[in-house]
Amino acid sequence: xxxxxxxxxxxxxxxxxxxxxxxxxxxxxxxxxxxxxxxxxxxxxxxxxxxxxxxxxxxxxxxxxxxxxxxxxxxxxxxxxxxxxxxxxxxxxxxxxxxxxxxxxxxxxxxxxxxxxxxxxxxxxxxxxxxxxxxxxxxxxxxxxxxxxxxxxxxxxxxxxxxxxxxxxxxxxxxxxxxxxxxxxxxxxxxxxxxxxxxxxxxxxxxxxxxxxxxxxxxxxxxxxxxxxxxxxxxxxxxxxxxxxxxxxxxxxxxxxxxxxxxxxxxxxx
Amino acid sequence: xxxxxxxxxxxxxxxxxxxxxxxxxxxxxxxxxxxxxxxxxxxxxxxxxxxxxxxxxxxxxxxxxxxxxxxxxxxxxxxxxxxxxxxxxxxxxxxxxxxxxxxxxxxxxxxxxxxxxxxxxxxxxxxxxxxxxxxxxxxxxxxxxxxxxxxxxxxxxxxxxxxxxxxxxxxxxxxxxxxxxxxxxxxxxxxxxxxxxxxxxxxxxxxxxxxxxxxxxxxxxxxxxxxxxxxxxxxxxxxxxxxxxxxxxxxxxxxxxxxxxxxxxxxx
Numbered sequence: 001x002x003x004x005x006x007x008x009x010x011x012x013x014x015x016x017x018x019x020x021x022x023x024x025x026x027x028x029x030x031x032x033x034x035x036x037x038x039x040x041x042x043x044x045x046x047x048x049x050x051x052x053x054x055x056x057x058x059x060x061x062x063x064x065x066x067x068x069x070x071x072x073x074x075x076x077x078x079x080x081x082x083x084x085x086x087x088x089x090x091x092x093x094x095x096x097x098x099x100x101x102x103x104x105x106x107x108x109x110x111x112x113x114x115x116x117x118x119x120x121x122x123x124x125x126x127x128x129x130x131x132x133x134x135x136x137x138x139x140x141x142x143x144x145x146x147x148x149x150x151x152x153x154x155x156x157x158x159x160x161x162x163x164x165x166x167x168x169x170x171x172x173x174x175x176x177x178x179x180x181x182x183x184x185x186x187x188x189x190x191x192x193x194x195x196x197x198x199x200x201x202x203x204x205x206x207x208x209x210x211x212x213x214x215x216x217x218x219x220x221x222x223x224x225x226x227x228x229x230x231x232x233x234x235x236x237x238x239x240x241x242x243x244x245x246x247x248x249x250x251x252x253x254x255x256x257x258x259x260x261x262x263x264x265x266x267x268x269x270x
Numbered sequence: 271x272x273x274x275x276x277x278x279x280x281x282x283x284x285x286x287x288x289x290x291x292x293x294x295x296x297x298x299x300x301x302x303x304x305x306x307x308x309x310x311x312x313x314x315x316x317x318x319x320x321x322x323x324x325x326x327x328x329x330x331x332x333x334x335x336x337x338x339x340x341x342x343x344x345x346x347x348x349x350x351x352x353x354x355x356x357x358x359x360x361x362x363x364x365x366x367x368x369x370x371x372x373x374x375x376x377x378x379x380x381x382x383x384x385x386x387x388x389x390x391x392x393x394x395x396x397x398x399x400x401x402x403x404x405x406x407x408x409x410x411x412x413x414x415x416x417x418x419x420x421x422x423x424x425x426x427x428x429x430x431x432x433x434x435x436x437x438x439x440x441x442x443x444x445x446x447x448x449x450x451x452x453x454x455x456x457x458x459x460x461x462x463x464x465x466x467x468x469x470x471x472x473x474x475x476x477x478x479x480x481x482x483x484x485x486x487x488x489x490x491x492x493x494x495x496x497x498x499x500x501x502x503x504x505x506x507x508x509x510x511x512x513x514x515x516x517x518x519x520x521x522x523x524x525x526x527x528x529x530x531x532x533x534x535x536x537x538x
Binding site for chain 1: 473
């Protein structure tokens with residue numbers, strides 16, 4: 001007979017993991033500051049390109065200068081909140097075999113990693129999202145939301161973007177159960193991820209066929225959707241619904257993959 | 271002794287190259303990722319030109335020519351001196367002390383520590399784009415322009431390499447200069463891929479005179495296209511990239527020497 005489960009105890013670790021994830025990144029303040037320099041340099045360059053485009057025509061696919069500038073600086077800020085690059089923790093632990101310890105712990109590995117990632121993202125909102133956006137808003141024409149509700153919707157959309165991003169990164173890393181060396185896979189995502197998610201150029205500027213294809217993928221949920229919500233283009237609720245769908249789907253697939261992958265695990269020595 | 275020294279770098283480099291070819295599939299994937307990675311910015315240019323017909327006063331072929339020159343130069347520079355980005359790690363871990371103790375120059379040792387052949391993927395992407403745009407940009411070919419087209423990527427690579435060495439030298443003063451260095455490295459790749467007419471006056475001045483990125487692709491491209499500078503800068507600048515490269519190398523050497531003299535180790 002299974003012992004009765006006290007749900008309070010089962011769920012207790014996760015809020016703590018969120019806090020731990022936050023504190024872990026808050027420790028490296030100098031690194032966060034240095035990273036900001038890169039964000040701002042690239043923000044200036046990207047803003048220059050988009051401004052040059054809008055010098056040809058005042059509105060391109062619904063973006064005027066203020067919307068394009070807001071797009072650039074939100075993108076630079078969200079980059080390290082949503083996190084596209086540099087998450088190789090799980091694959092490293094699969095390769096070294098440390099994942100065995102993680103699987104043996106009295107927690108749900110996927111939920112624990114998601115909790116830690118949300119904590120990381122929470123710190124990134126303060127350290128990596130607000131400063132570039134403040135810089136952009138002070139230095140350039142900026143499009144603030146007109147409806148107060150947009151702030152809440154943007155918050156929800158960003159949260160969902162982090163979960164979708166986590167889902168994608170989890171799957172890429174979990175491929176290590178089969179491939180062992182996932183550098184090629186993660187490297188490939190690193191180079192195409194920015195384009196297909198609408199980080200480097202607004203997806204609305206893409207040809208119709210490319211937009212139609214991307215609409216069937218989770219990628220726009222990462223950057224384009226939160227930014228679209230912030231600059232109030234169209235009805236936000238279908239966008240949030242799509243993010244919610246992809247967040248749920250990716251987490252479910254990730255869970256199945258982890259289950260299959262951990263069966264392949266052979267612990268040497270023992 | 272001199273005899274030994276002459277032979278040592280080719281042997282070091284050859285051993286690094288053999289090491290990378292030991293895992294051919296992984297190597298091929300890496301090369302492909304670099305190739306695609308270099309093409310990402312090209313996608314941006316193509317997408318932008320589906321919306322407008324000119325950017326900063328240049329049409330698509332002309333911007334792609336600048337991109338091709340910049341990408342090839344970046345690939346070559348990354349292949350030759352990309353290893354300089356590891357300098358912050360060498361300083362932090364104290365490994366630099368080992369290099370300084372050996373009877374060889376610290377910079378050549380650092381640069382030859384890992385010649386990453388996968389970066390050939392970037393060079394290949396750059397050359398493909400460059401070849402395509404040179405063929406179609408309607409250039410009136412003269413012997414001087416042929417010489418310029420052949421040498422411009424290498425000269426651009428020298429300029430970029432000098433900028434990176436100088437920028438990475440900040441690591442001698444900052445404990446973790448990695449981010450600053452990478453923003454210069456990848457920022458220079460981005461900045462040189464577009465006509466400088468798109469940047470504001472300050473960014474433009476910096477690119478022309480302080481960090482000479484405009485001489486990597488913009489000015490050579492103007493010379494190849496036979497266009498006057500829309501900003502009204504003298505046409506002599508269009509042909510002066512090799513000279514700028516020499517000055518940049520001298521400047522970078524000076525900055526590097528100052529940095530090494532200043533170096534005190536991290537004390538751990």
